[in-house]
Amino acid sequence: MASRRRRLGSVLRRYVDAYLIALLAVVGVAALLPARGAAATAVSTATTVAVGLLFFLYGARIKPAAAWAGAKHWRLHAVVLLSTFALFPLLALALAFLPAGMLTPALYDGLVFLSVVPSTVQSSIAFTSIAGGNVPAAIFSASFSNLAGVVVTPLLAAVLLGGAVAVSAGSIGKIVAQLVLPFAAGQALRPWIGGWMERRKRILGYADRGAILLVIYAAFSAGVVAGVWHEVSPGRLLALVGVLSVLLALVLGLTYWAGRLLGFDRPDRVTAVFCGSKKSMATGLPMATVLFTPASVGLMVLPLMLFHQIQLVVCAVLARRWASP
Template sequence: MLARIFPDRFVPVLLATTLFASLLPVHGAAVPIAQALSTAAIVLLFFLNGVRLPRDEVLHGVRNWKLQGAAFAYCFGAMALLGLGAQAALAALLPAMLALGFLFLGILPSTVQSATAASSMAGGNVAASVVAAALLNLSGVIVAPLLFAALAGSAGAISGAAALRIVAILLLPFFAGQVAQRWLRPWVLAHRGLATLMDRSAIAIAVYVAFSAAVVGGIWDLLDIREIAIVGAAVAALLALSFGGAWLLGGVLRLARADRITLLFSGAQKSIAVGAPLAATLFPAATAGMVLVPILVYHMAQLILSAWLAPLLVRRAGV
């Protein structure tokens, strides 16, 4: 029954993480230790991503410029505008930082593992999905903060210290992983389960630390049932618009069905793996958790939706 409700096992992990942070948030003298642990986990996450990403597949996949260009434009263009529109529509209904979280959601890159897995289950172009996810995430570490700064106005100003943290915590570990790929990639591929566990543990730690700070800052005192319901309804609307728009764009561009499926999941999904570290880098600890609420809800909902969509697409294709 739980497998039907939560087709991706990471969904209950994220739910448990936010619940644990709400009941037992890290505070006091433990905060610097938790933040240091979170930073180390993020560095490991991006290092492993660098080790896994095969350079030759990227070079091969870039040749499908129509699909990759559409995925890039949709992920960072259309989705950013949807996030900006959601922020504007909700500004009078939600706390400012929570509404800003919808813009933050819109500028994030796509997921890696879940978008590729959903595309594979739905009969999409798996190789192109791997490349799209890699390109979107690699470029997203640079594009997402700049896009957020451009669209968020004064709230999105990036300090020199924040820029250095992005380079040191996200970019440098990734490129170090690329350098070490020759020696470590066979081991990582041979131990996929352990690597995935390390990935998801790193994300859970980052979410726990960020959300703990929000809980200590009084997030549950600031939000009532009405506002939580508004967030849920707004995320549902965004899911419908983002997935529907990506599928429609694939039809307008007359992509092959397999490429259209790849665009659907690569364009409409958003990554908590980048969102949590980026929020911890861009925002003060007390506000990062509030900004993360929309992407947390969206991420869990998109995993469930994608797991239900994939077999539907297979049945529609008559496979």
Template sequence: MRKIDPFLTALICAVLLATVLPCKGNATLILEYVTDACIMVMFFMQGIKLERRAILENMRNWKLQGLVLACTFLLFPLLGVSLHALAPGLLDSNTWLGVLFLCCLPSTVQSSIALTSLANGNVAASICAATLSNIAGIFITPVLVSVVLHTQGVWSAQAITDIAVQLLLPFVAGQLFQSVLHKWVHRNKKIISITDRSSILLVVYTAFSHAVVEGIWSKLDLQSILSLVAIDVGLLLLVLLITLLLGKACGFPSRDEVSLILCGSKKSLASGVPMANVLFPASIAGFIILPLILYHQIQLFLCTLIARHYHTKHSSDV
């Protein structure tokens, strides 16, 4: 039986705290400045941690890397738009925005690599795919959000400035200082991980505080939440099936197939939460990140089962 992820528990607690004790008034302004600073630190650390060498060494497997990017930035948005067109009344408009935003996000890094390792898959290819996805996502996700959501305010001059200042510049700075700080970051992985997760929790609390003030729980009843879970599960299962079929159609060896499935089906909470904070008004940010928070745990649970299946398969082949 899989243990409950402590980070998931912390996320739930952040949502509950915002529900019971939402941030209001002047405290909200202070918290917004703090969250902006935390987001910049997070992307600075991402710039240090994401290695360019890992991408260059594995780009020779262009078919696998191209398919992961296609699944992440083409397949997901197409499925999200199709589901919305088929059943627009299942969710309110803001929560649908959150589902579509989820579809535009890059893949995860840590969990994709960890689960590929558990499955005895092609870890080097997964490192390349996840890293490339996150670097590309800084540029591609805002454009996709603007195209998929058709929102006039997302791709405004102010949004471009916010993306540059809070996401792109810190990331580029992290890349520039990578040679100097890379060893320090790896020596202090636990501290960095706690800092990253604490920053995400703070952004979640701030976003949900705004959402509670805007009446999120009066607009989302139990049926809406169950519908949202069903949509998240449906999206993940569709992508898992399609990536499996693509891997077999391309004749990938089993270990490359694992990388395609586990990297191509993931969505990054670490990138998604701060991006939502930058791209969307505070009044709807809580609605936007709720589908992502649910998807995060669903993907960890189902992909862990898949990784264990491949681990058993590869172990028996040895």
């Protein structure tokens, strides 16, 4: 019990406190000192390189052989995938019936984009472990969600968002070049660099988070220069937080209910809830920079950034409660 509490505290410190402070600081810098002119060009180039590096690292980190131990629970994995790429989008589309003016069109598009982003890997597995869930199955589900998301997320975004995602031979080539090829290269080179990366996990983790902070700065900076942040009033921001909280509550409840309906034992139900209710900011933000125009990215990723923090706090509370005897 004490060990689980220590692990929970470690997860919270790692994913909420320091990272949230850094994230807010970067948003503040972007608001006060947005990149313009030549600086904006340099930031855009650096972001392109960072996105490619991130997906290379993601590909090199996922261990297909280790995750395969949990692959036999196909019904559990089906629940997680359907929750991630079907339930979330359906609920997001239903939010179109919210009262007019509650959210701007850009914020609603951001909600739709949030709904097609893959699940997290690290926090899904960490919370599953703390709550006594099926960890091998969580490894497989979360890893496979990210593998599928490299292809599924851009396709679903193009279908659901229509004109917000420009689909052309050039845009498809950009997605392949920045996301798919680096990811595939990481997977291919894993047998040779996997051990080296494991030994330097801490340093690479800082590189990971640093690249994501750069993506956040570029997105919010472009939004400030384009003047899109005038669309977000405090009232709309509170409304967005409320909508995201309800969305998370619905998914948590429906994934738990699905596990009970399908006769899952307790560890599998825990895994379905924690893997099926998450959305990955680490994967979603770089994807957004590839899929959307620089001026629109800031508002498009705001729902994802808020949801990421809400899900971590709520799931931390759930994990602690389920870890109790």
